[in-house]
């Protein structure tokens with residue numbers, strides 16, 4: 001069973017009223033990265049390839065000049081089609097007996113963009129990352145709500161103890 005947004009909010013920090021939804025909590029975009037070299041998924045280990053942190057005031061990943069932000073002076077990512085890694089702005093802590101998933105805000109997919117999720121394990125705590133797929137040019141303000149995080153009750157053996165534990169906090 002999926003838990004309520006009020007329950008999820010107890011495990012997401014910080015949260016505002018605007019982030020709290022009936023069935024989950026919206027997460028914001030803290031940073032956008034574009035990979036610049038191959039990573040590697042091995043049979044025994046993995047390596048995350050180096051990546052560029054995009055400037056939210058720039059016109060895109062290849063822009064030579066900083067354009068000075070959005071129309072209202074707000075920093076904005078102007079993203080052409082491609083695959084990006086986003087870091088969420090909130091620390092989530094997956095409680096025992098639960099598993100987490102990310103869904104895109106529907107406004108994101110209505111703009112022909114998609115956020116992909118992997119499994120958020122019981123016991124994991126950190127500012128996680130996700131794959132942002134952009135199929136049509138889009139503008140995303142730094143700090144805007146882009147995702148909805150949900151928690152479902154789940155059986156599990158042990159808790160997360162991997163290399164991403166405590167990341168980005």
Ligand SMILES: O=c1ccn([C@H]2C[C@H](O)[C@@H](COP(=O)(O)OP(=O)(O)OP(=O)(O)O)O2)c(=O)[nH]1
Pocket residue numbers: 046102116117118119120121122124127128129130131160161162163164
């Ligand atoms: O979309 C997601 C899904 C999960 N996570 C976090 C929570 C999860 O508990 C952790 C590790 O995920 P997973 O176990 O899938 O990664 P892995 O590549 O198998 O890493 P490890 O070897 O540490 O298990 O990453 C994210 O940041 N984004």
